[in-house]
Amino acid sequence: MKGNWKRFFLVRGAEVAGLALLAAVPLAVTNPFALGLLTLLAIYGILLIGLDVTVGYLGQVNLGHAAFLGIGAYTAGLTVTTLGGGMPIALVLAPALCFILGGLLALPALRLEGPQFALATLSFSALATTIINEWESLTQGAQGLQVPRPPIFGVALDAPDFYWLCLALLALVWMTMRNLLASRWGRAFEALRDSPIATDAMGVGTYRHKVIAFALGSSLGGLAGGLYAFNFQYLQPQSFTYELMVILLLGVVLGGRKSLWGAFVGAAFIVLLPNLLSNRLLFQIFSAIGLTAAVFAAGRGLAKKTTQPFQALAPVVAMGLLVGGSLLVANTEDWRKAIFALMLFSVVVGLPEGIMGFAAQLLTRLFRIAPPSLPAPASLESVLPAWPATGEPLLELKHLKRHFGGVHAVDGISLTVRAGHVHGLIGPNGSGKSTAVNVISGLYAPSGGEVLLHGKALPEGSLFKVAGHGVARTFQNLQLFGELSAIDNVMVALKDVFRVPLPLILLGLADAEEQRARAAALALLDLVGLRDKARARAKDLTYGAQRFLEIARALARKPELLILDEPAAGLAHPDAAELVKIIRRVHDLGVTIILIEHHMDVVSELCDVVTVLDGGKIIAEGPPDTVKRNPKVIEAYLGAVVEEEKAA
Amino acid sequence: MLEQQLVNALTLGSVYALFALGFTLVFGVLAVINLSHGAVFMVGSYAAALVVTRFEAPLWVGLLAAMAISGLIGLAIDVVILKRLRARKAPHLIPMIATIGVTIVITSAAQGLFGVEVQRFPEEMLPAGDFTVGDVHVRALELGIIAVSFLLMAVLFFALRRTQLGRALRAIAESPKAASLLGINVEGLFHLTSFTAAALGGVAGALISLNFNAITPFMGQPMLHKGIAVIILGGMGDIRGALIGGLFLGFAEVMSKAYISSQMGDAVAFGLLFLVLLVRPSGLFGRVLERKA
Numbered sequence: 001m002k003g004n005w006k007r008f009f010l011v012r013g014a015e016v017a018g019l020a021l022l023a024a025v026p027l028a029v030t031n032p033f034a035l036g037l038l039t040l041l042a043i044y045g046i047l048l049i050g051l052d053v054t055v056g057y058l059g060q061v062n063l064g065h066a067a068f069l070g071i072g073a074y075t076a077g078l079t080v081t082t083l084g085g086g087m088p089i090a091l092v093l094a095p096a097l098c099f100i101l102g103g104l105l106a107l108p109a110l111r112l113e114g115p116q117f118a119l120a121t122l123s124f125s126a127l128a129t130t131i132i133n134e135w136e137s138l139t140q141g142a143q144g145l146q147v148p149r150p151p152i153f154g155v156a157l158d159a160p161d162f163y164w165l166c167l168a169l170l171a172l173v174w175m176t177m178r179n180l181l182a183s184r185w186g187r188a189f190e191a192l193r194d195s196p197i198a199t200d201a202m203g204v205g206t207y208r209h210k211v212i213a214f215a216l217g218s219s220l221g222g223l224a225g226g227l228y229a230f231n232f233q234y235l236q237p238q239s240f241t242y243e244l245m246v247i248l249l250l251g252v253v254l255g256g257r258k259s260l261w262g263a264f265v266g267a268a269f270i271v272l273l274p275n276l277l278s279n280r281l282l283f284q285i286f287s288a289i290g291l292t293a294a295v296f297a298a299g300r301g302l303a304k305k306t307t308q309p310f311q312a313l314a315p316v317v318a319m320g321l322l323v324g325g326s327l328l329v330a331n332t333e334d335w336r337k338a339i340f341a342l343m344l345f346s347v348v349v350g351l352p353e354g355i356m357g358f359a360a361q362l363l364t365r366l367f368r369i370a371p372p373s374l375p376a377p378a379s380l381e382s383v384l385p386a387w388p389a390t391g392e393p394l395l396e397l398k399h400l401k402r403h404f405g406g407v408h409a410v411d412g413i414s415l416t417v418r419a420g421h422v423h424g425l426i427g428p429n430g431s432g433k434s435t436a437v438n439v440i441s442g443l444y445a446p447s448g449g450e451v452l453l454h455g456k457a458l459p460e461g462s463l464f465k466v467a468g469h470g471v472a473r474t475f476q477n478l479q480l481f482g483e484l485s486a487i488d489n490v491m492v493a494l495k496d497v498f499r500v501p502l503p504l505i506l507l508g509l510a511d512a513e514e515q516r517a518r519a520a521a522l523a524l525l526d527l528v529g530l531r532d533k534a535r536a537r538a539k540d541l542t543y544g545a546q547r548f549l550e551i552a553r554a555l556a557r558k559p560e561l562l563i564l565d566e567p568a569a570g571l572a573h574p575d576a577a578e579l580v581k582i583i584r585r586v587h588d589l590g591v592t593i594i595l596i597e598h599h600m601d602v603v604s605e606l607c608d609v610v611t612v613l614d615g616g617k618i619i620a621e622g623p624p625d626t627v628k629r630n631p632k633v634i635e636a637y638l639g640a641v642v643e644e645e646k647a648a
Numbered sequence: 649m650l651e652q653q654l655v656n657a658l659t660l661g662s663v664y665a666l667f668a669l670g671f672t673l674v675f676g677v678l679a680v681i682n683l684s685h686g687a688v689f690m691v692g693s694y695a696a697a698l699v700v701t702r703f704e705a706p707l708w709v710g711l712l713a714a715m716a717i718s719g720l721i722g723l724a725i726d727v728v729i730l731k732r733l734r735a736r737k738a739p740h741l742i743p744m745i746a747t748i749g750v751t752i753v754i755t756s757a758a759q760g761l762f763g764v765e766v767q768r769f770p771e772e773m774l775p776a777g778d779f780t781v782g783d784v785h786v787r788a789l790e791l792g793i794i795a796v797s798f799l800l801m802a803v804l805f806f807a808l809r810r811t812q813l814g815r816a817l818r819a820i821a822e823s824p825k826a827a828s829l830l831g832i833n834v835e836g837l838f839h840l841t842s843f844t845a846a847a848l849g850g851v852a853g854a855l856i857s858l859n860f861n862a863i864t865p866f867m868g869q870p871m872l873h874k875g876i877a878v879i880i881l882g883g884m885g886d887i888r889g890a891l892i893g894g895l896f897l898g899f900a901e902v903m904s905k906a907y908i909s910s911q912m913g914d915a916v917a918f919g920l921l922f923l924v925l926l927v928r929p930s931g932l933f934g935r936v937l938e939r940k941a
Contacts, residue, residue, distance in 0.1 A: 055741070061740065061741045061744060115675070115679075115681050115740050115884070116880070118681065118740075118741075118744065119681065119879070119880055119884070120880065122873070122876055123873065123876055123877055123918060123921055123922070124922070126876075126877075126918055127915065127918040127919060127921075127922060130914045130915040130918055134915050135915075241869075242748075242869055243752065246745070246748045246749070246752065249741075249745055249748075250745060250749075253741075253745060
């Protein structure tokens, strides 16, 4: 627990000290230019935290954020000029409108994958800026919009006052977003990034979370836009285009994704750098420092052989060009943008984790900060309910069909899985086993027939809806949330644990619940033998451990029916033996299991009933021993050998 | 009047299609969104104008120069940047940022070299003469633009559909790994694709600047947005989709400027695009990607 306190004080202490330092600046510095830069820094901090929600946590390439800054700015400006509202109303309306538009933008894009989604956001931003530019009767178009800075509650704001307002809002955003991103919401966003399919299958709605993440991120863009309007008091449509977007994205990547500090550091870079660049001497000094740092980092990386030569040398070359350029070019103004892009670009190539990703590792080592300690695991009985093994029909398939074009992958299967059984589903490759469970679990809609659970039809074609009916599954090719830790993987899926509503989460009132969730997740990790790996990232686990983690994660759904899709595929022998033990333990708890498997020894050891598929049809069914001797089954698996034996 | 607009729309649409073809080709084969395509387009305009004005070369030489210079820049971008990112298996955000960085560098360089003033082809170098059919005036220039665009597209279609090279490219589009196992020189074809795509972008730039006779360092960005609109409309990576999408956008833009609002032409075009996205997120002709477990 001592480690926890140390961590708490260091992390919180850094935040409080940083805020206090920033807040104290106007008391000492009266230079209006410096104050203006700091105000912009606070505004961009809010903006980049919003962008980090979609780019870092949700993992979507969002090229629409600059447009939201613009929409927010014009909304706030027009609220004051046209509607005659005050600043508080404007600062509520701007994020509110962007919240709605951000959600709407996510809607059509929901079905689009990666790059297509990115282009959809880019065309949204083109649409928004075109409208702002062309709707002259409202926005004054290219002429620009003058925005006064109205007093708040009768108090006129001078420059330091406005700076403090921006800083206070940044602190508010920081606190609420920190709480949100550490909660189940943040985990859901990250799960969505790493595997949308598993997110749905674990009963966490991808649609809802994607829309909310986008709406939230965009609303922060809108809030920053509102402040931007009152800061500059003059708006032009061309301030919010593509180039700003690029700079914002570079800022997030440069600062470090998935980190509030990263967003802030990125904001500091993009606000301060261009201004440094316009002063020739300062620029020369900074590029020389940059070159020294790049040479140092490259030398270290190459000596330790941790970086590729290109990755190490790219920043050196870029910085070298900069130093050369700074000495040669008489007027840096003209080349500012190119230099700026080159500079940021080289850091992005050289430091893929961003400055804060690098600094966080360094600081953790320097101060020996331990990760927060974990609670004691909960009792397994409290996490997994005991289902009665009645032997009654639990899941029934009736003439189930699934066709892909002319291929009848599943061609009229009828079978009954009884409560408390381990039901094996075997057959040669391409016999339709995986397709059958994909239809049951809702990944595919059936082409015909019915799936009944407890005699009632299961929802069709939606992993998310089926997950709500006590059916959980693992995947043949692993679908873990790779960047999340093992314990977080399980926590994403936990059912009936999280009840604290969003507003309370934002206020940071979910600690007790989080601790209970961790205890429950640890119990499940303990069940599959991964308790000591709880903090490891899923993608760093061994292959066998990843398979076991999928089982633990599926169990977090408290399933009545668990579908295991080839859990032993690719496992080494000791791991396979461990797997049999795990499945048996789960079965003893009363969970009904459908087991797809190729390893006949695993199947005979575990299954009560085995159904054999071939060519999308059932060819045999019964206890494993009987099925193994069935000539049709032998023929399906080992056709040629039987022919030879007959001949002999 | 309508016929006149149809000719304008066809001219604009065929160049949009040409531009978008290169864009979609790179996405289809390299699985990368190359956002420097707009900058390469701008380079094509300058290349053609320079060759024609400084060296007093005929127009067709200017077009060839546009293709060659833009193509080489496209090749350089692939060799210097995209190749490294491929080797690193960088997530798709990174090549997008990298190519945007390239755009800023090229745009600033053009601004530094040529200034921000509008450059023009000398009027006497442009093909003169027009045809009159009924009430419709068609400039010889417009006919030339349409002819060149369609000729280049026909060559590309033929190459992709009917030659061994085209089959290899389509194989790579399905799976670079499998293609490489079959002995196809995948890296080489990536370079070739980047060159071809940029050459198409460059010649599109030259053709557009002939049509409007105005060249600036910033002309690439609106074109890039239109290219994106086209390939979203047509379905990403889809060659026919780029052709139909390009013509569609040309018609939508010209018609909305003529009959809805001369001021809000672009907004109407992009608004239309958004409506399409709402109804068919994968574009008019693209398939919806089926989720795979």
